[in-house]
Every structure is written in structure tokens, then in C-alpha cells.
Amino acid sequence: MVLNKQTIDAEVMRRVAKVAMDTSRGQTLDIIRLLHKHGEEGLPMGAILVQSRAGDGETKRLMKFLRHIGAVQYFRLPTVNGIKGNDHWRLTPKLVTLYEGLQGHSHV
Numbered sequence: 001m002v003l004n005k006q007t008i009d010a011e012v013m014r015r016v017a018k019v020a021m022d023t024s025r026g027q028t029l030d031i032i033r034l035l036h037k038h039g040e041e042g043l044p045m046g047a048i049l050v051q052s053r054a055g056d057g058e059t060k061r062l063m064k065f066l067r068h069i070g071a072v073q074y075f076r077l078p079t080v081n082g083i084k085g086n087d088h089w090r091l092t093p094k095l096v097t098l099y100e101g102l103q104g105h106s107h108v
Contacts, residue, residue: 008070013098016069027054028062035072035091036099042075042090063089071095 034051035042043051045063052059066072073092077085091099 008094013094016071016095017098017102027052027058028066031059031062031066032071032091032095032099035089036096038090040090042088044086044088048089 030053031048034048045060048063049056049059054062063072067074070092072089072095074087074089076087079085
């Protein structure tokens with residue numbers, strides 16, 4: 001989708017980072033920071049909605065966008081004692097690498 005490419009490469013990730021940093025109110029970057037903070041265990045959508053500065057509809061739209069570009073992924077927690085785990089969201093490994101590489105910059 002980015003640059004009409006089907007795979008994620010350095011140029012795609014550079015542009016994705018630019019979009020996240022250029023978002024007028026910084027909501028996309030806020031979500032990325034939040035998910036990075038929670039690492040592999042991620043967060044359920046409800047927790048993301050509560051902690052987001054955007055409204056529920058806008059946050060869900062941003063999550064859909066981030067998933068579409070390969071920045072986030074959702075996964076189901078394992079079943080424990082017969083209770084199904086719920087869906088959580090986390091950053092993809094490639095975005096974790098990109099974000100951690102950008103942390104040395106003052107704007108991240």
C-alpha cells in the first residue's frame with residue numbers, strides 16, 4: 001500500500017514513521033508509544049481507547065490504518081482454565097525496531 005509495494009522495506013518504514021510523526025495532533029504516535037511501552041503482551045482495545053487522546057471512533061480508525069500498513073497486529077491471549085483469552089494489540093517486530101531506532105531523536 002505504501003509506495004505501491006507489497007512488502008515492507010526501509011523506505012516504506014521511513015514513510016510510515018514520517019506519517020506517524022506528522023499526524024497533526026500526534027494521536028498515531030501516541031498509540032505507537034503506548035503499545036511500545038506494553039511490549040509483547042500488548043493491550044486490549046478497551047485499554048487503548050481509554051488511554052488515547054482521540055475519541056473512540058478516531059482511535060479505532062487509526063488502529064485499522066496502523067494494522068493495514070503493518071505497524072500493529074492483534075492476537076488472542078491463550079485460553080487459561082477454560083476461559084478464552086481476549087484480543088490484544090501490539091506493535092509488529094519491524095515497527096518495534098524502527099521505533100527503537102528513532103528514540104534517539106528528540107521528536108519521538
